[in-house]
Amino acid sequence: MAIIITDECINCGACEPECPNTAIYEGGIEWTYGGGTKLSEVDFGDGTIIKGTATMKPVSDEFYYIVSDKCTECTGFHEEPQCAAVCPVDCCVPDPDNVEDLETLQAKKAWLHGE
Template sequence: MSLTITEECIYCDICRPACPNSAISAGDEFYVINPNLCTECVGHYDEPQCQQVCPVECIPLLPELAESKEKLWEKYTLITGSVVS
């Protein structure tokens, strides 16, 4: 998972309900993303929904943390119990 929430987060709670995998939760100072639950919306949407709804654009993709689409699909199937053909 290459998404992260930066300290620019204003704690508005718009991203949390937008996440189809419930990967976003409240941290001490800003929201955090659980890397075990984040699929970057693979399996649900074409683009990460947290990025789409964030009013301050504080959820960048970090290339150095990128996972392959195959790995994201694998995580999606484990989380949802779906079978991808």
Template sequence: MALKILASCINCDMCEPECPNQAIALGEEVYEIDPARCTECLGHYDEPTCVKVCPIDCVVPDPEHEETEETLVKKFELLYQLN
């Protein structure tokens, strides 16, 4: 499942540069994660780096974008043109 950043985000700028898929960008008020690009770091790291670096634990699973591991793998392959 894609991740999302809660409104409690303090805009510390830790997550955006760590995202290997360039899925994180500053929104109108807080950072946002593009669910079309978020693979939970599958294919890059063992765990999502945005979750790991967030000092206030405001990165959580997005229930509106539930995905299986197979779906995340396919998304990763499409993002990097690996077939």
């Protein structure tokens, strides 16, 4: 499953540089699929294709947030999600709305990084 940042976040920013997929952003900051990945475009399979550089709306305007489409729980990089490991207030937790098995997380890593 992807990780989420709860509203207990103190906006310290410790998590952001730890993410190998560049899936963590400061509140209010737009994000891209291509940022920190090898994605030049994203095909959603329904006829919608966007450039990897297309800016997307922030998930949160107040707190750091994780883009679930880019979160692999650090699979293939680390033994555990690094955002959770460094968070001083334990607000990086599993997202029950985005449950993914190991195989799915490995496939997502390969998709993000062109492997």
